[in-house]
Amino acid sequence: MDLENQARVKELAEKYGPENVVVVIGGAEAEASGLTAETVTAGDPTYAGPLAGVQLGLSVWHIVEDELKQEIDPAVYEDQVSMMEMVLDVDAIKQEVSSIRQQYSKY
């Protein structure tokens, strides 16, 4: 995960409280999405960024996960995300991100 984004997530979690922050991932790959989810929950696995060793345990979802999709206006979802749903390996992404969430999310 981009070091700049790690710093932003850390700052937002400190400012608003980790229980009030939800991270929504839009990554195109299951592995990369899983790494992002891991970074904002268990800490940066590459130990390179501001979240190295910082276990924020944030609530983290990918935009294609059903629970999140239900929260979004279907017309907006159709307009913004439906094309990518056809392109991405949605099942692999769901499995990867939900598995990380179940292991490390505290909220």
Add this chain to the structure above:
Amino acid sequence: MDSAVVRDTSYALVHAPSLLVHMGTTQTVEREANPDSEYLRNITSHLRSYESCVAYPPNQTYIGNMTPVELAAIERPWFERPVENARRYSAAGQIMPEDEFYAWMKIVDSFNLVLLEDSFTSDVAKRMAESSPIWQDGDAARLGAGVPAEEISKHLDGGKASAKAEPLYLGDRLVGCVKAAHERDRALTAHVMTENLAVKASGVVALRHLIARGSVSAADVDYIIECSEEACGDMNQRGGGNFAKAVGEMAGCVNATGSDVRGFCAAPAHSMVMAASLVQAGVYRNVVVLAGGATAKLGMNGRDHAKKGMPLLEDVLGAFAILVSANDGVSPVIRTDAVGRHKIGSGSSPQAVMTSIVLDPLERVGLRISDVQRYSAEMQNPEITESAGAGDVPKSNMKMIAALAVKKGEIERTAIDSFVGEHGLVGFAPTQGHIPSGVPSIGFLRDEIMAGRMERAQIIGKGSLFLGRMTNLFDGVSFLLEANPGKPTAPDGAEDRLRKIMADALREVAKSLTDDEGGASECQIRQGRS
């Protein structure tokens, strides 16, 4: 107004393993932060030989000795399947070895910043004079005889850090250096000058190959648009320019002027649209769009490649030159009525981006997605990107285009994969930012269209503007390349008759000007009297 055409193309690569070690940002940052890292300790064991680089199938594809279709038929990993009897040169360009490239950096150096060791210089000069198809009178004099090794060492030792020279190595051997162009100016440090001279030198190589192909003489080039990703200037105008004229000067384009266009990886597509517009408007007849390569991006994903036991495949600088000319009635035309653009208000979701770049321009001219036989978008070599976790970029783009076709009801969802195979192209370009972005396929697509095997292609350039930290906006531009319908010809004698009518009319006007009082036209006189 008559359409502009893509008249010719050239493509060149430079094998640059030593520049990778010393100039690639992944390596320079690592050297600063973690100088004893395992990656740096073992990096040389992951470097390829020049022969391996030449025989690498994607590199042969880039210079045009193979087609992307032939490349797609080769099983991966490609780095384990060298092309037999691979050739350094192609009709469109070459893959240059690093030692010759250093000589080119010296040849194009206008401020005596590059110093090359004397014995190295004489060896390379002899070989180039004997065998290089782009060697010209005057190159030997510009290259000079070189300097003693001690003089190079003197520039690398001591002095202020900012004024220190940048060493030029061939493996472990120090063969030269690039001096800083100013003692304090951070836009003219030795490192920056090395980057910029590499852009200029590789751009010159591509332009000289283009001219050597014979479609245009150097003196007939009217304008040059340079679209790489570096900036040349000094501390008062860091990106002042102008690489374009600097490159043109070294290729004998005495009647050309030019300018630099920047837009991250989308710059070549922007430049092609600008070139086509300038030609179509009649401002210039021959515009060359060109770019040199980026030393900063050498070995960009090297850590991942090394970790996976792969060679460091990002060991080449990329360069290209494309000639956009007035309609010759034969070459593929650039349709300026079907230019796609990601607007500031388009939105940044992939769906919004692809709709604005791909779909909107097609619908504007009444075409469907499936009416375009081939799409060329971000032609990064997937062998480089997949191992770094970035996936197969051209394939992802094609899947998005296919998904748009599903949404428009052109194809079934189950047909996405076959649509991708039929309308996409496998990636083969090095990850040099601006180099992969659409334009590497133009040579191949031009040949296919000229041979009548296809009618139409869309070239797509996309840019990640957020990297400059000025905006979070995305960017993208596209244009259509289409078979030339042929110049409209007037019926027999019609042109002559038209010329006579025009001449008679002009004579009448001239007569009325001299006959009337005070030279005023009959019309004006009548108006004044009424």
